[in-house]
Amino acid sequence: MSSKGNSWYVHTIMYVIIAILVFVLIKVAYLDPNEVIEQEAYYKSESRLRMSNLRSAERLWQVKFGKFTDNLDSLIAFVKNDPSVKKAVEGTDTVTGRPTNPFVNLTVGSFVVDSVNHSPKSGLRYIVQIDTTEQSDTVIDRRGNILKIDKVRTIGQRYFVGCPDGYGSIGDVRSDAMKNTASWE
Numbered sequence: 001m002s003s004k005g006n007s008w009y010v011h012t013i014m015y016v017i018i019a020i021l022v023f024v025l026i027k028v029a030y031l032d033p034n035e036v037i038e039q040e041a042y043y044k045s046e047s048r049l050r051m052s053n054l055r056s057a058e059r060l061w062q063v064k065f066g067k068f069t070d071n072l073d074s075l076i077a078f079v080k081n082d083p084s085v086k087k088a089v090e091g092t093d094t095v096t097g098r099p100t101n102p103f104v105n106l107t108v109g110s111f112v113v114d115s116v117n118h119s120p121k122s123g124l125r126y127i128v129q130i131d132t133t134e135q136s137d138t139v140i141d142r143r144g145n146i147l148k149i150d151k152v153r154t155i156g157q158r159y160f161v162g163c164p165d166g167y168g169s170i171g172d173v174r175s176d177a178m179k180n181t182a183s184w185e
Contacts, residue, residue: 042107043121047167048184049106050116054126054161055170055180056102057116060085067156070130072117079113119165127162130155131173 057079058068064084069075079085091100103111118125137150158179162169172178 043119043165044167046107046120047163047165048182049104050120051126051161051163051168051170052182053103053106053111053116054128055182056104057085058159058161058171059180060088060102062156068130068159069156070128070159072125072128075128076113076117079116119163119167121165121167124164127160127164129160129162129173131158133157 054075057075060082061067061069061075061078064078064082089101089103092098093100101111105111106115116126131154133154135152135154137152139147139150141147158171158173158176160169160171160173168183170182171180
């Protein structure tokens with residue numbers, strides 16, 4: 001008689017353990033990976049939106065100063081404080097009536113200037129680089145003597161914005177063809 005009662009409790013405990021293990025298996029095999037995939041998709045889209053806003057800021061900087069910048073702090077201060085940026089953000093196109101705001105809204109629903117300097121996943125600053133080219137021109141007289149060498153250094157005609165987490169990049173410091181092109185477009 002005692003073996004029958006003992007076996008009933010053992011079976012009940014085993015069914016409870018099996019139910020718990022099935023729940024843990026479903027959580028580990030299905031629910032947790034979906035959360036990771038959703039979180040990774042958020043990081044990817046948010047990072048790309050922030051880099052697109054950096055691209056717009058670089059374009060506005062170039063219009064104002066004639067070259068690009070690699071100083072992220074100066075770029076953010078420019079976006080916050082410059083009246084030409086404010087005019088571009090608040091303006092409307094006279095022909096189509098559309099807003100001229102060059103910045104895209106982030107996933108929070110608005111453009112936050114202070115968020116564009118770091119990646120949402122790791123919190124590391126975006127990589128911003130500009131090119132430096134040097135051209136030499138040698139002046140030679142009729143006898144073949146070098147009279148002078150003129151060097152022209154050009155800084156900031158191309159830029160590169162890269163995500164430290166590997167979600168893409170915009171521009172290239174070596175190619176004019178990739179000047180404002182994003183790697184995901």
